[in-house]
Amino acid sequence: MRYMSRQVVAKCSKCDNPAIVEIRYARLRLCKQHFSEFVEKKVERILRRVGALYKD
Numbered sequence: 001m002r003y004m005s006r007q008v009v010a011k012c013s014k015c016d017n018p019a020i021v022e023i024r025y026a027r028l029r030l031c032k033q034h035f036s037e038f039v040e041k042k043v044e045r046i047l048r049r050v051g052a053l054y055k056d
């Protein structure tokens with residue numbers, strides 16, 4: 001076990017990078033990289049839903 005007493009910054013929930021945001025409803029802390037992935041997935045899902053409206 002390594003003690004990192006100087007590290008006050010919370011870590012990302014998915015990796016060891018320092019978290020830049022906390023998403024409370026999802027109980028996640030995300031670093032820059034994982035946050036952009038999270039946002040991209042969200043946007044993708046929304047776009048797909050919107051896209052489905054215009055299919056047909």
Ligand SMILES: [Zn+2]
Binds near residue numbers: 012013031032033
């Ligand atoms: Zn991360």
